[in-house]
Amino acid sequence: MLPRASMVSRFLSRLRRGGFCGLLLIAATPVTLCGSDSAGLQLALDPVNVRQEGVVTFSVLFLGLDSQSSFPSPRFQLGQTDDQAFRLYVDGDSIQQIRFNAFTFTAYLADPKSTGEKIYKFQITGNPTGSFRDAPVRVSFHVKTSTANATGAILMPVYNAAKTDLLLAEDQKEPAYISVSGTTPIQMRLGNAPDALAIFVTEATVSAGCPTCWTQISSAVSEKKPLLIDPGTSVNLPIDLVANSIPALLQGAVLIKPDVPHDTLALTLVYHTVPGGADRKQTIPLKIRFGPGLFGLALALCGGITLGLTARYLLTDKLGKDNERALHAILSALVLGLIAESVGVMMTAYGNSKLVLFGFDIDPRQLLPAFILAMLVSGGSAVVSYAKSLFGKP
Amino acid sequence: MRTMFAHSPAVSSPLKTPRLRLILALSLFAAQVGPGFSQTRLERPIMMDGDGPDLFVLDSAGTLHEFQVAQDSLTENGRIFLPSTVTPADMTYAVSGGQRSVLIAGSQMGRGLVTMYSLDGRSVRTWNFRNICSGIDFGPRSHTAYVAMSDSNEIYRLDTQGTESTYVSRIPNATKLGPLAFDEANQIIYIADVAVGAIYKYSIATKSTTVLASDLSAPTAVSFDPEAGRLYVADPGRRGIFIVDVRSSKPIATGFVSAPLRSPYGMALLSNARLAVADYGANSIVIFSDKGALLFQFPPAN
Numbered sequence: 001m002l003p004r005a006s007m008v009s010r011f012l013s014r015l016r017r018g019g020f021c022g023l024l025l026i027a028a029t030p031v032t033l034c035g036s037d038s039a040g041l042q043l044a045l046d047p048v049n050v051r052q053e054g055v056v057t058f059s060v061l062f063l064g065l066d067s068q069s070s071f072p073s074p075r076f077q078l079g080q081t082d083d084q085a086f087r088l089y090v091d092g093d094s095i096q097q098i099r100f101n102a103f104t105f106t107a108y109l110a111d112p113k114s115t116g117e118k119i120y121k122f123q124i125t126g127n128p129t130g131s132f133r134d135a136p137v138r139v140s141f142h143v144k145t146s147t148a149n150a151t152g153a154i155l156m157p158v159y160n161a162a163k164t165d166l167l168l169a170e171d172q173k174e175p176a177y178i179s180v181s182g183t184t185p186i187q188m189r190l191g192n193a194p195d196a197l198a199i200f201v202t203e204a205t206v207s208a209g210c211p212t213c214w215t216q217i218s219s220a221v222s223e224k225k226p227l228l229i230d231p232g233t234s235v236n237l238p239i240d241l242v243a244n245s246i247p248a249l250l251q252g253a254v255l256i257k258p259d260v261p262h263d264t265l266a267l268t269l270v271y272h273t274v275p276g277g278a279d280r281k282q283t284i285p286l287k288i289r290f291g292p293g294l295f296g297l298a299l300a301l302c303g304g305i306t307l308g309l310t311a312r313y314l315l316t317d318k319l320g321k322d323n324e325r326a327l328h329a330i331l332s333a334l335v336l337g338l339i340a341e342s343v344g345v346m347m348t349a350y351g352n353s354k355l356v357l358f359g360f361d362i363d364p365r366q367l368l369p370a371f372i373l374a375m376l377v378s379g380g381s382a383v384v385s386y387a388k389s390l391f392g393k394p
Numbered sequence: 395m396r397t398m399f400a401h402s403p404a405v406s407s408p409l410k411t412p413r414l415r416l417i418l419a420l421s422l423f424a425a426q427v428g429p430g431f432s433q434t435r436l437e438r439p440i441m442m443d444g445d446g447p448d449l450f451v452l453d454s455a456g457t458l459h460e461f462q463v464a465q466d467s468l469t470e471n472g473r474i475f476l477p478s479t480v481t482p483a484d485m486t487y488a489v490s491g492g493q494r495s496v497l498i499a500g501s502q503m504g505r506g507l508v509t510m511y512s513l514d515g516r517s518v519r520t521w522n523f524r525n526i527c528s529g530i531d532f533g534p535r536s537h538t539a540y541v542a543m544s545d546s547n548e549i550y551r552l553d554t555q556g557t558e559s560t561y562v563s564r565i566p567n568a569t570k571l572g573p574l575a576f577d578e579a580n581q582i583i584y585i586a587d588v589a590v591g592a593i594y595k596y597s598i599a600t601k602s603t604t605v606l607a608s609d610l611s612a613p614t615a616v617s618f619d620p621e622a623g624r625l626y627v628a629d630p631g632r633r634g635i636f637i638v639d640v641r642s643s644k645p646i647a648t649g650f651v652s653a654p655l656r657s658p659y660g661m662a663l664l665s666n667a668r669l670a671v672a673d674y675g676a677n678s679i680v681i682f683s684d685k686g687a688l689l690f691q692f693p694p695a696n
Contacts, residue, residue, distance in 0.1 A: 057569070057589065059569075059590045059591055061591055061609065061610070061632075063632075096630055096631070096657055096675070098588070098612050098614050098630050098631070098657070098659065099440060099441070099483065099572070099573075099588070099614040099615075099659055099660075100483060100528050100544055100570060100572040100573075100588040100614065101544070101570075102489035102570065102588045102589060102612055104611055104612045104630065119556070123611040123612075123613055123631045123632060124589075125588070125589060125591060125612045125631055127569060127570055127588070127589035129545075220597045278454075279438065279454055281478075283478075285416075337625060
């Protein structure tokens with residue numbers, strides 16, 4: 001908190017300023033504070049410390065008496081002085097986060113004890129400093145009349161443009177797998193800090209590192225259908241991705257290490273806090289690996305098994321072991337290939353294991369590795385030995 | 395590839411044939427780089443400055459739009475995309491050494507900077523500051539620009555033909571300096587305090603500061619008309635434009651226009667005694683006469 005003396009000095013300076021305004025600016029406002037109608041009523045808001053991360057100071061401009069009589073919730077936030085003599089209403093619809101990192105809103109001060117209940121209209125500007133995030137805070141206010149000085153408090157939102165990236169995005173431990181055939185829905189987990197204001201995500205745009213690898217990327221989020229993230233919660237942002245098959249497969253073929261993304265999407269989210277927050281942008285990287293899909297993987301397996309068996313036959317003049325029938329050898333190769341591929345996928349997808357072939361860390365979910373794996377399994381020791389002589393120790 | 399989710403036909407419908415892709419790519423290319431294109435997307439104008447028939451508008455997406463101002467319409471001639479790492483605070487149009495440019499004041503990584511961009515989008519020159527830059531204005535005769543600092547309440551002078559920046563003054567008792575306007579003939583800087591709603595008048599000759607007006611809420615743009623001796627002030631808090639007669643012995647801020655403005659963030663004087671206002675809340679640019687009559691707006695109202 002700021003020193004009490006500073007608050008008092010600020011309050012007094014506002015009082016002086018009110019007098020100055022009254023002398024200088026009679027034509028600017030319908031009613032001036034020094035006019036007899038307002039009976040010298042003054043409103044001041046104390047500076048507020050927001051979670052030790054920054055301070056908001058306020059300036060108050062009297063706009064005149066107002067005829068508004070209804071202050072429905074939730075549009076209007078209500079605060080009251082301790083002696084219940086005055087009620088302060090903050091109009092949530094009037095909040096604007098403006099340039100130069102400030103925000104402004106309209107407030108109404110009701111004086112129920114006066115004849116006919118006078119309503120005083122004020123424009124209040126908040127000046128944030130520090131690095132706090134937009135949050136609801138309790139702000140003390142003072143109402144001074146010629147006869148009394150009342151103090152109250154109101155819970156109201158404060159804003160700070162200096163704090164960027166309000167969305168909490170989970171770090172991607174490994175790239176998301178996107179099938180090169182059909183639509184792959186993915187969920188991006190987005191969170192909001194506790195004790196903050198709710199967030200509306202209103203737009204999502206994307207930049208792809210490999211533009212030709214995509215035919216469609218879509219999200220249902222829009223200004224008309226925003227995604228609400230309440231304070232202290234996380235929600236999923238659904239995104240539908242459709243890869244462009246051939247460029248995506250080619251992109252995947254050259255990057256076989258399983259932890260290297262085939263493409264990194266830059267997801268830019270436009271969002272604002274509610275009520276009243278200004279639009280912000282936050283870019284979140286989304287690592288992608290393309291997968292051939294079940295059909296593609298099956299084709300690669302069949303191709304690999306065929307090539308392995310052919311190579312075995314060429315190297316040994318046999319499809320299987322001595323006296324093994326051809327059909328039995330083919331079926332054995334098919335079953336072993338399937339088992340090897342399944343074990344490889346399970347190990348790399350759900351465990352922390354790596355599949356290393358000829359010194360290369362490979363991903364069995366990709367076309368080429370699946371093809372090679374099937375070829376080596378179906379080809380047996382003859383093909384493995386031959387490959388070893390070409391590439392080194394498997 | 396920059397793709398707009400769910401809004402762009404380029405991605406919301408799969409591209410089936412190479413011919414269709416080619417047609418679409420060509421049409422998108424024309425829509426983005428062709429001169430005089432009509433499908434301009436203005437994403438909430440924040441600040442603006444102009445030079446007679448030309449108006450430069452920076453929107454919340456960080457795109458600087460160049461408009462040609464006709465009698466009753468605006469036509470976009472081009473656009474520049476500012477680096478996303480820069481947080482712009484204010485801008486001014488400048489002609490220095492025969493080169494037309496735009497000076498953008500703001501911050502990057504918590505430090506202040508002013509960058510001069512040529513109209514083809516090149517960064518020509520940069521001035522770095524320890525504090526956050528806020529308002530900026532340019533004097534064409536002296537080729538100097540004045541820039542305010544919002545966190546130290548200082549003013550610096552920039553030599554736009556060189557790389558020097560010179561400390562000018564600090565406005566005492568100011569809370570947060572925002573936009574400024576430079577009266578080059580009289581060597582006076584009018585500068586707004588966004589936090590307390592005041593306008594200060596700083597005399598370069600006498601190095602003195604006085605309060606010109608203080609009954610504003612949150613002045614976010616000021617423009618000085620030297621012929622009329624008028625200072626225009628945009629105040630989104632009071633949802634209007636105000637004028638201050640600086641020649642008056644007791645200057646006061648009086649209402650100039652209010653309706654239909656929702657959040658007047660930026661402002662610029664145009665040729666033929668017109669005033670352009672960037673209405674952030676309405677996502678439009680509104681053109682007024684010097685009498686306050688609404689002439690037209692962009693995009694045109696349906």
